[in-house]
Amino acid sequence: MPTPQPALDRSATVLVAGSSGLVGSAVLRRLEAEGFTSVVGIHSKDVDLTDAQATLDRITSIRPAVVIDAAARVGGIAANDAEPVEFLNDNLRIQTNLFTAAHAADVDRLLFLGSSCIYPKHSPQPIPESALLTGPLEETNDAYAIAKIAGVLAVRSYRRQYGRRWISAMPTNVYGPGDTFHPTRSHVLPALIRRFHEAVRSGAEEVVVWGSGTPRREFIHVDDLAAACLHLLDHYDDPSPVNIGVGEDLSIADLAALVAEAVGFTGRITWDTARPDGTPRKLLDISRLRATGWEPGIGLPEGVRSTVRWYVDTLAEPCGRADAG
Ligand code: GFB
Secondary structure (H helix, E strand, C coil), X not given: CCCCCCCCCCCCEEEEECCXXXXXXXXXXXXXXXXXXXXXXXXXXXXXXXXXXXXXXXXXXHCCCEEEECCCCCCCHHHHHHCHHHHHHHHHXXXXXXXXXXXXXXXXXXXXXXXXXXXXXXXXXXXXXXXXXXXXXXXXXHHHHHHXXXXXXXXXXXXXXXXXXXXXXXXXXXXXXXXXXXXCCCCHHHHHHHXXXXXXXXXXXXXXXXXXXXXXXXXXXXXXXXXXXXXXXXXXXXXXXXEECCCCCEEHHHHHHHHHHHHCCCCEEEEECCCXXXXXXXCECCHHHHHCCCCCCCCHHHHHHHHHHHHHHHHHCCCCCCCCC
């Protein structure tokens, strides 16, 4: 059972690393909504988090009481597969620099965000936190996964050696406003929103989707993830990572149909089986999270519809900032 925690002081200085990204920007919105009065965001255009000295200087000058680490090099299956060196090195550097600086600044509470890809490729479903390090990883994202596993181990080590009340959370696949909608580098949900939307605009009768359509994924709206992060900082203090998900998954074929409907595409969906499927299934066991009293609130159909609206209003028209983000 989770250890009861005093809730965070709403006047404490909270630092969000990666504040311009999908997750970090949602965390900033949530902190504001929950009445936090001293919030600082940092992101890569502002301070190079792969630079140890720059990170140390910035964090020791801010002296936050709480750090939320949402800073990472992220991408979909193709980007992870093509650039394992950057996904490994950049993520190791970013988290090591942040942890070193947070320790130097005597940060009491820190939340490290990992990823469900830390678990073995063939994990029991739903995947409990205890599956960590019990088997081989999925090859398309093993470099990223190893960096994130190192982050979990680092958090656990700071707790054990220095008594830091730092925690790790492992979100399932995230989506929502502020995502990257790149045609080849992004995750499946934004990639499909963009592809189906472009097909509607151009009058194309066919949309090609990667893989076989059979892999299953679980998707959490970023606003739910941000709420869960703050809930955990208020209620959770344990060396074990805690999964953040919604408790249900669907096949990529069903996801493609859902996105097509939300975008208004009525043509044919075909499959490019030369593209990798990746992990066959990633459904997280969220009983540990539920035991802290948290439940997801945004259903996938509703979340996809609002994300499509955000994409159309913000990125898609008129001359395509669609690869920004
Ligand atoms: O979202 P995605 O790239 O992430 O792909 P992963 C999920 C599934 O959707 C895979 C299929 O089976 C893809 O083959 N898919 C179909 C597509 N069409 C597309 C498309 O147009 N774009 C993309 N990207 N996928 C990533 C990891 O794995 O998930 C990261 O590589 C990270 O490390 C992230 O953990 C959450 O779930 O396969």
